[in-house]
Amino acid sequence: MALSKLSGDEQCIIFVQLCNVLDPRVAVAFSSASSELWALTQSERQQLKVGYDMATSLCRKLGWRRCKQLREAKTLDCDGRGLTLDDLALLGSLGPVLPALEVLEFYNAAAGIPDVELHGVQRLAEKLGAGALPAVSGLNFQTMSVGDEGASAFAAALGRGAMPRLISLDLTDTEIGDAGLVALAPALRRQPELENLYLWGNPLGDEGLAALVAPPPPPAGAPPPTSGGLAKLKRLELGFTQITDAGCATLVSALDSGMLPALKWIQVGSGHQATPACTSASRTAVTEALERATSRAARPCRRSGRFKVGATPS
Numbered sequence: 001m002a003l004s005k006l007s008g009d010e011q012c013i014i015f016v017q018l019c020n021v022l023d024p025r026v027a028v029a030f031s032s033a034s035s036e037l038w039a040l041t042q043s044e045r046q047q048l049k050v051g052y053d054m055a056t057s058l059c060r061k062l063g064w065r066r067c068k069q070l071r072e073a074k075t076l077d078c079d080g081r082g083l084t085l086d087d088l089a090l091l092g093s094l095g096p097v098l099p100a101l102e103v104l105e106f107y108n109a110a111a112g113i114p115d116v117e118l119h120g121v122q123r124l125a126e127k128l129g130a131g132a133l134p135a136v137s138g139l140n141f142q143t144m145s146v147g148d149e150g151a152s153a154f155a156a157a158l159g160r161g162a163m164p165r166l167i168s169l170d171l172t173d174t175e176i177g178d179a180g181l182v183a184l185a186p187a188l189r190r191q192p193e194l195e196n197l198y199l200w201g202n203p204l205g206d207e208g209l210a211a212l213v214a215p216p217p218p219p220a221g222a223p224p225p226t227s228g229g230l231a232k233l234k235r236l237e238l239g240f241t242q243i244t245d246a247g248c249a250t251l252v253s254a255l256d257s258g259m260l261p262a263l264k265w266i267q268v269g270s271g272h273q274a275t276p277a278c279t280s281a282s283r284t285a286v287t288e289a290l291e292r293a294t295s296r297a298a299r300p301c302r303r304s305g306r307f308k309v310g311a312t313p314s
Contacts, residue, residue, distance in 0.1 A: 019044070020097050021051035022067040055094065058087055070094075075103040085115055088124040095132025095162060103138040121150035121174075130161035137167040137193070141174050151180030158187035167193050172237070173201035181208030188212065189229050198237040200267070205277070206247035209238070213254040235265045243268060243275050248282035255289040261297060266290055 018027040027048060031041040052067070059070045061081050070076075083091075106121075121144055146154070151171075157163075169188070176184070181204045188194060189212070213230070248268060254260055268275045268283050275283070 019048050021055045022071040022097050024048050024052050058090055072100050074100050077105045079107050085123045088120050089127050092124040092127025095128050102135050104136055105140040106144050107140055107142045117145045121146045122153040125153035125157040128157035128162040132162040136163045137165050140170040142170050142172040146174035146176055148177055148180035151176050152183040155184040155187040165193055166191050168196040170198040172198045176202045178204050178208040182211040185211040195232050196235045200237045201240045205242035209247045210250050214250050232262050234262050238268045241275050242277050244277045245282040248278050248286050251286050252289040255293045
C-alpha cells in the first residue's frame with residue numbers, strides 16, 4: 001500500500017489537508033486507513049470535532065440544521081441572526097470551504113450588539129485568506145459600522161486574494177472616512193471584475209475619492225499596473241458624502257482622461273440624495289463629463305464596424 005511508504009509526518013500532512021469542518025467525513029475515513037494513522041491523528045481529529053461542533057452551532061444560528069446546507073449555499077443573509085465576534089471570525093475562516101457562495105449580506109446584521117457593530121467586519125476580514133469565498137460576486141455591509149479600521153482589514157483580505165470574483169460591493173452608511181477609502185482604494189482597483197461600488201452616506205471626502213479614481217502615477221522605473229484600475233466599474237454611488245467641488249473636479253478629470261472607461265452611472269447628489277459639500281454646478285459638471293465619456297465609448301471604429309472605447313473615426 002502506497003500510504004504505508006509515507007512517514008508519519010507525511011501522513012499527518014495529508015490528513016490536515018483533507019480536514020473540512022463542514023464535512024469531516026473524508027478526513028476521518030482517511031485516518032481509518034491504518035491503526036498507526038488513527039493513533040497519529042488523534043489530536044487532529046479532536047480539533048476537527050471541535051471545529052465541526054462550532055460550525056454546526058453557527059449553521060443553526062443561520063437557520064440551517066446541517067452544515068451541508070451552508071456548504072452548498074449560494075446566498076447567505078446574516079441580517080438579524082445575532083452573530084457574535086467569534087461567529088464572524090469563524091465565518092471568515094470557513095471561506096475556503098464555501099465554494100458555492102455567491103452573495104453575502106450583512107445588512108443591519110449587528111444592530112443592538114455594540115462590539116459586533118464596531119469590530120465585526122474587522123474580525124471577519126482578518127480570517128479571510130488567499131482564495132477565500134472564491135465565487136462571491138456580491139458583498140453587502142450596508143449600515144454596519146465598518147469604519148476606517150474595518151476598511152483597512154477588508155483591504156488586506158482582498159490583497160491576500162480573497163473574493164477574486166467580486167462584482168458588487170455595498171458599503172452604504174458604514175462610517176468609512178478618507179483614511180479608510182485611501183487604504184481600500186488600491187485593493188478595489190485591483191479587483192478585475194468590480195462593476196458596482198456603493199459608498200453613499202459615508203464621511204469620506206476628496207482625499208479618499210482621489211485615491212480611488214485618480215491615484216498618483218507609479219514611481220519612476222516601476223512597471224505600470226497590468227490589470228484592474230476600475231476598468232469595468234459601471235456604477236459609483238457617492239451621495240451624502242463630504243466630497244466638495246474639488247472632488248467633483250477630480251471626477252471630471254478622471255472621466256475626461258478615460259480612467260473610468262465603463263462607467264454608466266455616477267451619483268454625487270440629486271434631490272434628497274445630494275452631497276451637501278459640493279455645488280449644483282459641480283454636480284452638473286460631473287454629469288456632463290460622464291455624458292462625454294459614454295459618448296466617446298459609443299463611437300464606432302470604422303475599420304471593424306464595431307464599437308471601441310476611445311476610438312476616433314478616421
